[in-house]
Amino acid sequence: MREKEFDQFFRDRLAGHSSPVPEDMWQRIQGKKDDRKAFVLWWVLGGGLVLASLLAGRFWKAGVPVEKVAKTTEKTRENVGSKGAGGKTGADRTAGVEGKSGVEGKAGANGKSGADGKVGAGSDAARSQHRDDAVRSEHRGHASRSGHWGDEKPGISGVRPKAVVWREDSSRTVERVHKTWTLPGRADMKKRLPVRAGELKVRKDITIQKKKRPITLDLYVSPSNASNAGVRVAVPVWKDFSLITGLQYTRVGFPRDRDSVIHISSGHFNNIDLPLLVGYSRELGWGKIGVNTGVIFNLHSWVGGDSATLYRYLPKTAGTSWYLGVDLEKYLGRKWSLFAEPYYRYQASGVSLGFRYIFKK
């Protein structure tokens, strides 16, 4: 039998042949189609979450807006003595103002105008007290020569003063340039984010609907003044892609920044962060290589330590930061793997190193 005849024999014999189709074939096909719809929904949901977080990070301005206080020149012309406040020293003024303007949080001096020499510090007198103190220390020498500190003028929206006005007990016009200092702005808030040098991850894989659902528990360590702890969940959504989210707590010491007033105090920032990442990984046999990218959204931030009361006016969130990490994983048997994840994050780049325990592969 020649080759062509041989081939033709197979062709003819199998041409009309049909194998029986399993009874549940249609249900399986339908199920597969539904799965694909679910994948699309996952992606839409994930994209929506990332977009929502970006928008929220952009527009969510919790807390009080903080602005840079620039050099302020203030002119005032008044004769304090003629209004009955003359002769008070700086120390006198402190007592006087406290009685009038409610440094303890009472807004008793709010109604007073600058013309009568008792300009109220506004309802936020307590908040600005530390700044008042800082400037007062600079001008203590002036205060001793029978001048006094006028109260602070109400600032924008009455939130904080624009400047502190120095008044002398005379009818002369005085012009002063006050000390320049910088209040923590958005960039400073970003500095609350830690630099992580070490990271230990414990990963548990569970199976839901025949797909792996790895649960990642992250425990961070850092030799610097920052420390973290958190939980991350990675959910496979399509092929080698997964959505990663979770919650993490970060504690960072005050940055040492000479241009900022925050360097004069001790304390730390506490942060609750929500990572929203998309992960992509490729199986290499001996391990995995992947990329995790997305945003880490600061949900809430507050100050702890001795100076907590001084910074309660700070925004309640440090905003959103981009995250890009390269996940390199080397299997150490079936259950354990060693990984390193160099990552970039605004003001907080570093390398995460640790072990990963895989409950189920």
Next chain:
Amino acid sequence: MLQEGFVRIFTFIDQYRGEGSLEGWVRRVIVHCCLKTVAKRKPSFAEIDEGVEDSAFHAAEVLSTLDAEQLLQLIAGLPDGYRLVFNLYVMEGYDHNEIASMLNISAGTSRSQLAKARALLRSKIENLQKLPNKYA
């Protein structure tokens, strides 16, 4: 594979523009789906020396006694590379250049795999001749 093929057909049915037969389009989709699945298994196209010589076939009488299921069983017993090329060439009617393009191999390799597949099938059929009770 069949299930996955039909899922693809239903997913991309709107891409069928009515040009040519629906059967041909479905066949093409199924074949590509199968090739995609097979490619994930990375089939080897290495030539396997099983001591088979491409000699004249003298067991035509045995061949005529085999039914379709038995022939399919014989084909299923071929190594991946042999089976793939045999199915594409003999059953689906692709030529060696098309097979080479689809499987990312050379046309020479395709020819060689087909020849080896035929030889191995003949060998298996001749062995059946020695077991008349089983297939007779």
